[in-house]
Amino acid sequence: PQKKVQPKAQVTPQNKSQPAVKATPCAWQKNEVDPFTGAAVKITNWEVVGFITSVNTAVNNGLTGDYKFSISENIQHKDTSCVLWIKTSTSQSLSFNKESKILIKSGQTILTINLIGETVSGRNITSNGILGRDARKFLKKHPVDMIRMQLTGDGNTVINVDLKNVDTYNKLESDYFIRTLRCFE
Numbered sequence: 001p002q003k004k005v006q007p008k009a010q011v012t013p014q015n016k017s018q019p020a021v022k023a024t025p026c027a028w029q030k031n032e033v034d035p036f037t038g039a040a041v042k043i044t045n046w047e048v049v050g051f052i053t054s055v056n057t058a059v060n061n062g063l064t065g066d067y068k069f070s071i072s073e074n075i076q077h078k079d080t081s082c083v084l085w086i087k088t089s090t091s092q093s094l095s096f097n098k099e100s101k102i103l104i105k106s107g108q109t110i111l112t113i114n115l116i117g118e119t120v121s122g123r124n125i126t127s128n129g130i131l132g133r134d135a136r137k138f139l140k141k142h143p144v145d146m147i148r149m150q151l152t153g154d155g156n157t158v159i160n161v162d163l164k165n166v167d168t169y170n171k172l173e174s175d176y177f178i179r180t181l182r183c184f185e
């Protein structure tokens with residue numbers, strides 16, 4: 001009988017390999033099923049998406065602090081909802097209210113996520129908004145250029161936090177939503 005010779009696999013030079021893809025951070029803050037309602041809840045860990053270090057009074061009234069996001073998915077029966085959570089820890093008291101929102105810019109597209117719930121005020125506050133199906137579909141495929149968080153301070157001031165200014169803020173990882181939303185596939 002003739003010996004069959006296995007063809008040699010082609011060796012690809014290291015410099016021609018595909019670009020590395022970051023690992024998906026799927027460590028969960030919460031991932032469980034409620035024994036009473038049967039609702040499944042997954043919540044990602046908080047991740048810093050911005051940190052204002054400037055104490056220049058011309059920049060956001062001298063506000064310093066950090067902004068964190070987390071995403072949750074709630075499944076009850078056949079209904080699934082996703083929520084974008086925001087947590088702020090700042091040097092002065094701020095408020096989330098019915099006018100508060102998060103604007104996410106990718107190219108020429110701007111997504112608006114209205115925050116829901118009661119008015120919450122303080123130096124450490126948390127709120128959330130619904131991350132709809134179309135928004136999730138878009139964010140899974142497009143990097144983010146800028147995020148603006150609209151909060152209120154001292155009753156009247158709207159504070160816009162633009163994370164595009166690298167000198168003032170920690171730079172937002174443009175693939176934050178792409179990486180994080182992969183956790184729910």
